[in-house]
Amino acid sequence: MSALLDIEDLEVMFGGRSAAVRGASFQVEKGETHCLVGESGCGKSVTALSIMNLLARGGRRSAKRMSFAGTDLLSLSDREMARLRGNRISMIFQEPMTSLNPAFTIGSQMAEVLTRHKGGSRTAALERAVELMGRVGITAPEMRLGQFPHQLSGGLRQRVMIAMALMCDPELLVADEPTTALDVTVQAQILRLLATLKRELGLAILLITHDLGIVARVADRVSVMYAGEVVERAPTAELFRSPQHPYTRGLLSCVPVPGRVQRDRPLGSIPGVVPAIGPGFAGCAFRSRCSHADASCEREIPRREAAGAHDYLCRLAPQFSEPQPA
Amino acid sequence: MLLLIARRLGLGLLVALTVMTLAFMLTRLSGDLAISIAGPSATQADVEIIRKAYGLDRPLYVQFFSWVGRAMVGDFGQSYFFKDSVSNLIAKRLPITLTLGLVGLSLALIISIPLGILAAVRENTWLDRGVTMFTMVGQAIPSFWLALILMIVLGLNLGILPISGTGTWQHFVMPGIVLAFTAIPALTRLTRSGMIEAMASDYIRTARAKGLSRARIIFKHALRNAAIPVVSIAAVQLGFMLGGSIVIETVFALHGVGYLGWESIAKNDFPVVQAVVLVLAAIYIGLTLLSDILNALLDPRLRTG
Numbered sequence: 127m128s129a130l131l132d133i134e135d136l137e138v139m140f141g142g143r144s145a146a147v148r149g150a151s152f153q154v155e156k157g158e159t160h161c162l163v164g165e166s167g168c169g170k171s172v173t174a175l176s177i178m179n180l181l182a183r184g185g186r187r188s189a190k191r192m193s194f195a196g197t198d199l200l201s202l203s204d205r206e207m208a209r210l211r212g213n214r215i216s217m218i219f220q221e222p223m224t225s226l227n228p229a230f231t232i233g234s235q236m237a238e239v240l241t242r243h244k245g246g247s248r249t250a251a252l253e254r255a256v257e258l259m260g261r262v263g264i265t266a267p268e269m270r271l272g273q274f275p276h277q278l279s280g281g282l283r284q285r286v287m288i289a290m291a292l293m294c295d296p297e298l299l300v301a302d303e304p305t306t307a308l309d310v311t312v313q314a315q316i317l318r319l320l321a322t323l324k325r326e327l328g329l330a331i332l333l334i335t336h337d338l339g340i341v342a343r344v345a346d347r348v349s350v351m352y353a354g355e356v357v358e359r360a361p362t363a364e365l366f367r368s369p370q371h372p373y374t375r376g377l378l379s380c381v382p383v384p385g386r387v388q389r390d391r392p393l394g395s396i397p398g399v400v401p402a403i404g405p406g407f408a409g410c411a412f413r414s415r416c417s418h419a420d421a422s423c424e425r426e427i428p429r430r431e432a433a434g435a436h437d438y439l440c441r442l443a444p445q446f447s448e449p450q451p452a
Numbered sequence: 453m454l455l456l457i458a459r460r461l462g463l464g465l466l467v468a469l470t471v472m473t474l475a476f477m478l479t480r481l482s483g484d485l486a487i488s489i490a491g492p493s494a495t496q497a498d499v500e501i502i503r504k505a506y507g508l509d510r511p512l513y514v515q516f517f518s519w520v521g522r523a524m525v526g527d528f529g530q531s532y533f534f535k536d537s538v539s540n541l542i543a544k545r546l547p548i549t550l551t552l553g554l555v556g557l558s559l560a561l562i563i564s565i566p567l568g569i570l571a572a573v574r575e576n577t578w579l580d581r582g583v584t585m586f587t588m589v590g591q592a593i594p595s596f597w598l599a600l601i602l603m604i605v606l607g608l609n610l611g612i613l614p615i616s617g618t619g620t621w622q623h624f625v626m627p628g629i630v631l632a633f634t635a636i637p638a639l640t641r642l643t644r645s646g647m648i649e650a651m652a653s654d655y656i657r658t659a660r661a662k663g664l665s666r667a668r669i670i671f672k673h674a675l676r677n678a679a680i681p682v683v684s685i686a687a688v689q690l691g692f693m694l695g696g697s698i699v700i701e702t703v704f705a706l707h708g709v710g711y712l713g714w715e716s717i718a719k720n721d722f723p724v725v726q727a728v729v730l731v732l733a734a735i736y737i738g739l740t741l742l743s744d745i746l747n748a749l750l751d752p753r754l755r756t757g
Contacts, residue, residue: 178661180657180660180661204666208660208663208664208665208666209663210663211660211661211662211663212661212662212663212664213663216661217661219654219657219658219661221654224653224654224655225654225655225657225658226655226658227655227658227659227673227676227677228655228677228751228752228753229676229677229750229751229752230673230676231752238662238664238668239662239663242662242663242664242665242668243663274752274753276752276753287658290662
């Protein structure tokens with residue numbers, strides 16, 4: 127069976143000069159939570175926006191394959207894509223404070239999604255809104271219908287965004303750092319909510335995050351992005367157990383994991399920053415920050431298989447050992 | 453909401469009172485009114501009689517309070533020149549000025565809002581640049597010059613519109629266009645920048661992610677937010693238009709309030725001058741109040757504040 131969302135060799139260019147995404151490939155299966163993880167500027171959000179065809183002006187996407195439930199997204203017209211958005215693919219964003227229109231009530235903003243895609247009366251749409259707000263844990267949902275965004279807290283607004291995204295029973299929810307702007311307790315609530323929704327509604331979630339703690343908690347599978355490429359793909363447990371790409375290893379060494387940190391050794395860090403990649407760049411983008419780099423890293427890098435459903439983009443053989451610091 | 457209106461209303465009354473005081477003081481500062489009313493050939497005795505007849509011999513504060521007291525009930529006294537009560541004069545002239553102002557503002561909004569939206573959604577194209585150029589040229593053209601050009605082209609050469617007077621609705625077309633031009637550049641640029649800002653906002657990204665149609669995104673979600681500053685400025689612009697219509701009323705010989713004010717200043721008809729200033733100020737205050745209320749209706753965040 128083919129994946130719900132199948133992306134192969136996605137490239138996104140801005141103004142024809144800088145490549146934000148360079149040949150990213152990953153699949154999201156029906157009903158799974160798939161995490162796209164990486165540091166700022168690695169192309170996670172751009173990838174998400176290009177799936178939705180919501181790239182800012184000047185952004186161009188191309189791919190070998192970009193299909194959703196068997197539909198080729200690249201061949202859809204703007205109008206056809208709009209029919210899919212909010213309907214079969216929904217998206218929520220990092221900025222709950224500004225993502226709702228300040229001039230309209232919560233009820234009207236939620237209802238218009240349903241009336242737009244499924245028709246029906248406004249009253250029916252408002253009823254659905256109340257039902258979904260209850261479902262995502264918003265207290266007194268009837269009262270919220272007439273409220274404006276500025277009367278709600280950040281956590282509540284993000285719940286409204288989630289409820290709004292669910293109005294049409296989508297198959298896929300793209301969540302771009304949905305908890306980054308929220309405080310830790312609210313963050314935990316939202317993550318629990320997403321996990322519940324996935325379980326109860328069979329919703330597939332493409333979750334974009336830079337937080338490995340979130341990945342460990344909610345992801346079924348992970349794609350690690352670096353400088354516009356997916357450098358490693360694996361089931362979550364497998365990735366945390368035996369990371370293969372030096373970048374993934376670096377990322378994992380930056381977070382304290384119980385049982386892995388040693389008292390006398392400091393937490394790791396990856397020196398340097400993500401380099402700007404110009405056109406015509408070849409080889410491994412991580413080589414400037416990698417302790418294993420040699421001349422062969424400037425050539426085309428093969429994708430290596432580490433185990434079933436676990437592959438990575440590096441010249442090194444699986445299970446290579448880290449040089450032990452003296 | 454009611455509290456907001458009450459507060460703005462109180463503020464408006466204070467402004468009106470200030471304007472009354474200023475209008476009263478400034479007309480007194482222009483010299484001895486009895487002498488100027490009496491004219492150059494009058495004797496000292498004539499001046500004294502006039503001073504008594506018009507009540508100008510009373511102390512200033514008595515004159516002021518008696519004027520304010522009577523103005524409150526709509527009695528602005530007699531005109532010295534027109535042999536008619538001031539309230540009658542204004543009642544006759546005001547509809548002309550209001551018609552002109554409303555025609556001007558309507559034309560301005562009908563032209564500048566679509567133009568601003570068009571320029572915003574086609575940002576950085578030749579169309580956008582054309583609109584920007586048009587607003588710059590519009591800003592630079594003096595209204596009397598435009599009035600004369602229109603009179604020559606539309607009135608004399610083509611003969612499709614009357615040049616002066618107030619007989620029919622056609623008489624208001626040319627002055628309306630000229631008046632509209634004083635507001636179009638500012639309103640167009642404001643609409644354009646408001647729309648550009650709105651279209652780049654997170655909530656428009658959300659609206660697109662919801663799969664809404666382009667028309668709904670532009671005309672509902674973006675325009676509603678971009679309209680907020682446009683409404684405030686439009687109300688103030690209408691105030692400017694009514695005040696600024698003095699030039700246009702003179703050029704097109706429209707006998708409106710502006711023209712009346714100009715005539716009475718020239719004739720030292722100070723009860724009329726005072727009343728004209730007060731009426732224009734009252735309209736201005738009313739417009740500001742109206743724009744505050746409209747803004748509160750458009751922007752829910754202002755309603756509680």
